[in-house]
Amino acid sequence: MIKNFNELINTAKEQTTMKLAVAAAQDEDVLIAVCGAADMGIIKPVLIGEVEKIKEIANKNGLDVSGYELINREDLVEAARTSVELVSTGKADFVMKGLIDTSILLKAVLDKEIGLRTDSLLSHVMVYQAPSYHKLLFLTDGGMNISPGLEEKAMILGNSIRAAKAMGIDKVKVSCLTAKEKVSPKMIATVDADKLKSMGDKGEFGEDVIVEGPIAFDLAISKEAAKIKKFDSEVAGDTDILLVPTIEVGNGIGKALTYMANAESAGIIMGAKAPVVLVSRADSHEAKLNSIALGSVIAAYKKIN
Known part of the structure; x- marks a missing residue:
């Protein structure tokens, strides 16, 4: 039983590394969190979006994305669809929202052809x-x-x-x-x-x-x-x-x-075939990292259950 976020991070590090598809990854806060999680061995990122902007943000923040898979999609709808399709075809294990409206990403998640729809409610x-x-x-x-x-x-x-x-x-x-x-x-x-x-x-x-x-x-x-x-x-x-x-x-x-209670947090959307990570700009760096780790642990669990 995972009792705290330190244990969650350690569990995510120790399990088989999950591949994370990031939709519209040209978001500074998200990219920093994703690269941090990758450096810790929690995930292998696939960055989908405007590749030149992703590289520009990475250079500005001293991030090395040269070893990551980068897929250029300048249209946000296409970025969402590509990210979700990577998961539905088994080329990635879960998906994360970047610089994109939640509604666009969830529309792709619920798409009957390429999405991650189940009988449950998101x-x-x-x-x-x-x-x-x-x-x-x-x-x-x-x-x-x-x-x-x-x-x-x-x-x-x-x-x-x-x-x-x-x-x-x-x-x-x-x-x-x-x-x-x-x-x-x-x-x-x-x-x-x-x-x-x-x-x-x-x-x-x-x-x-x-x-x-x-x-x-x-x-x-x-x-x-x-x-x-x-x-x-x-x-x-x-x-x-x-x-x-x-x-x-x-x-x-x-x-x-x-x-008011100084609680740390992590958040995830459930009900799809794979977890969907959504973070807010107001979330702390720790909350973003915790959310990625949570998604990774749930994605690994789904693979064997």
């Missing part, structure tokens, strides 16, 4: 290392799906469970977050959480997955809070995955962890 999974929590904490979905229904939540949860399994978590503990623990038809999130718990009890998410809900945030992460409120659950205070009811809840918790 969803965003963040992983946080907070000083006040005893292990890595997964949060989904605070980045893509706005107000998912029960069926969508089940797919979002399945995606995050696969990410957790890739990180070596044998028994995955899930908290379906709500504002209170009692089921109320006036709060649809509690109804959905209760149904997801029933699905978990029936083994629909796997034998080694425990789904709890409805459950509030304090009980999910604090054994002391659960004790005080007499909430008896194996998940309480030992949650691996926080499943949020809406994008606003996930976005708020995630930013609170980053800016």
Whole structure:
């Protein structure tokens, strides 16, 4: 079980090196992160985009890209399609967003001919290392799906469970977050959480997955809070995955962890045949590196499972 980002980086270094296709790689922040990950032996990059601009950025920042595969695609749509097609044809293992709109890249990912479409829903999974929590904490979905229904939540949860399994978590503990623990038809999130718990009890998410809900945030992460409120659950205070009811809840918790709890982070899009790495310009260098390592570990896991 990977308990922190240092262990994640080491795991990515020790496994078979995964090949990363970077769509529109002429992005300074992304290129620095990718080259750093390559220097650490985490990935082998394939840089797709405006090659002259990529070389110009590399020279400006003292980066050596001479040993990397470079594919010239000046059109952003073509850069996205080429990057995704490399993964779908087995010439790369996962894909990363560079200087390109997320919508363009995801359109290529979902393309019926060259894409990475599956029966699942695409969803965003963040992983946080907070000083006040005893292990890595997964949060989904605070980045893509706005107000998912029960069926969508089940797919979002399945995606995050696969990410957790890739990180070596044998028994995955899930908290379906709500504002209170009692089921109320006036709060649809509690109804959905209760149904997801029933699905978990029936083994629909796997034998080694425990789904709890409805459950509030304090009980999910604090054994002391659960004790005080007499909430008896194996998940309480030992949650691996926080499943949020809406994008606003996930976005708020995630930013609170980053800016108020000094948590390190990594993010990935799941639900495709291979992980998709998206980083923000606001992300730290460490967060970008963590995200690449996360994608690499998940890509390696998918190859053997």
